[in-house]
Amino acid sequence: MEQQAQQLTDDDRLFDKWLGGDPxxxxxxxxxxxxxxxxxxxxxxxxxxxxxxxxxxxxxxxIRNVGQFDRSRxxxxxxxxxxxxxxxxxxxxxxxxxxHVDDTDGSVGSRIDSPEDSLSNKRLRKIVGEAVQRLDPxxxxxxxxxxxxxxxxxxxxxxxxxxxNTALGRMRLALINMRKELKKRxxxxxxxx
Amino acid sequence: MCDKFEExxxxxxxxxxxxxxxxxxxxxxxxxDECRREMEAYRRERAExxxxxxxxxxxxxxxxxxxxxVCSTVRKAPTVLTPxxxxxxxxxxxxxxxxxxxxxGGYFRYHSMTAANLVSxxxxxxxxxxxxxxxxxxxxxxxxxxxxELAMLDSNTVIKDTNAPFSKTLGDLNREGVFTVKGEGxx
Ligand SMILES: [Zn+2]
Numbered sequence: 391m392e393q394q395a396q397q398l399t400d401d402d403r404l405f406d407k408w409l410g411g412d413p414x415x416x417x418x419x420x421x422x423x424x425x426x427x428x429x430x431x432x433x434x435x436x437x438x439x440x441x442x443x444x445x446x447x448x449x450x451x452x453i454r455n456v457g458q459f460d461r462s463r464x465x466x467x468x469x470x471x472x473x474x475x476x477x478x479x480x481x482x483x484x485x486x487x488x489x490h491v492d493d494t495d496g497s498v499g500s501r502i503d504s505p506e507d508s509l510s511n512k513r514l515r516k517i518v519g520e521a522v523q524r525l526d527p528x529x530x531x532x533x534x535x536x537x538x539x540x541x542x543x544x545x546x547x548x549x550x551x552x553x554x555n556t557a558l559g560r561m562r563l564a565l566i567n568m569r570k571e572l573k574k575r576x577x578x579x580x581x582x583x
Numbered sequence: 584m585c586d587k588f589e590e591x592x593x594x595x596x597x598x599x600x601x602x603x604x605x606x607x608x609x610x611x612x613x614x615x616d617e618c619r620r621e622m623e624a625y626r627r628e629r630a631e632x633x634x635x636x637x638x639x640x641x642x643x644x645x646x647x648x649x650x651x652x653v654c655s656t657v658r659k660a661p662t663v664l665t666p667x668x669x670x671x672x673x674x675x676x677x678x679x680x681x682x683x684x685x686x687x688g689g690y691f692r693y694h695s696m697t698a699a700n701l702v703s704x705x706x707x708x709x710x711x712x713x714x715x716x717x718x719x720x721x722x723x724x725x726x727x728x729x730x731x732e733l734a735m736l737d738s739n740t741v742i743k744d745t746n747a748p749f750s751k752t753l754g755d756l757n758r759e760g761v762f763t764v765k766g767e768g769x770x
Binding site: 417420424425426428429432433438441442445446449450511514515518519522534536537538542543544555558559561562565568569572577 | 599
């Protein structure tokens with residue numbers, strides 16, 4: 391909790407820096423959150439190129455709408471709200487089939503940030519990525535918004551236009567299904583890694 | 584079979600319960616094996632599997648470079664410094680507030696004098712009661728400065744109109760074809 395509070399203060403500082411005209415404020419915020427936002431977009435679209443386009447659109451929209459950022463929210467939640475809108479547009483315009491995920495076998499692929507990443511971490515990323523990809527899209531949406539974006543359930547429900555209990559129910563199902571998928575891949579009860 | 588974890592437990596872990604609700608749930612967890620097991624499992628998963636490290640992904644280096652390049656171009660946008668922003672930036676807060684008060688007071692004094700002149704010139708008492716009271720207006724706290732702006736001034740932040748230069752520059756870049764922003768109807 392303390393770390394989270396520290397992070398928020400830090401975000402505020404960077405945000406002020408950015409507003410004050412110092413572009414380092416933006417690049418630091420970008421460096422801090424690009425991986426999370428991209429992880430969300432990649433898992434939601436299943437297409438690396440599309441997700442990369444959306445990443446750019448998300449940050450450009452953030453620059454354009456910087457005046458609308460509500461300081462009572464977290465910067466990351468706000469950013470995820472923008473990214474989430476992109477995925478909705480994507481699903482709407484591309485008419486992506488809800489079951490497109492079934493064709494993949496985790497082929498979305500993970501790119502490891504640095505060569506020092508341990509093997510087990512690499513393996514874990516692959517397995518968890520595959521399990522997330524197997525979730526029903528609406529469960530995956532809540533799961534990623536919550537776990538990667540740290541978006542509160544109240545805001546998730548607003549973003550998805552559903553009652554908070556629906557969002558909670560989807561999260562609960564996501565957790566149960568994640569456990570099943572992880573178990574199939576040899577991770578049981580979080581211990582056997 | 585207890586369903587409180589889904590209803591309240593998730594909100595508890597997410598930190599979205601009020602202190603009272605949180606205490607009530609803690610008391611429940613102390614007695615409910617199912618909720619306790621669920622919460623422990625979820626917390627373990629969050630700590631070991633659902634971390635930013637594991638769930639994040641990296642875009643290609645070209646994408647990073649492109650976004651940061653656009654950002655650095657935005658930096659070069661000239662800052663539009665209107666007289667009001669200039670005052671906010673370079674004049675200390677008490678002096679600024681005084682200037683606002685004097686300006687507001689002066690405005691009404693000017694208008695009341697003008698009105699008084701008109702009344703004395705053309706007569707007629709009906710206009711008199713509608714004249715604003717000069718003293719009342721000077722004592723009113725200046726409304727245009729809100730809490731947020733004061734907070735920003737306190738932290739010595741350089742204040743400028745962030746929307747205008749950004750959107751203008753992005754628009755310019757867009758027209759020049761430096762980068763493409765896909766609109767709603769592109770797909
Ligand atoms: Zn219970």
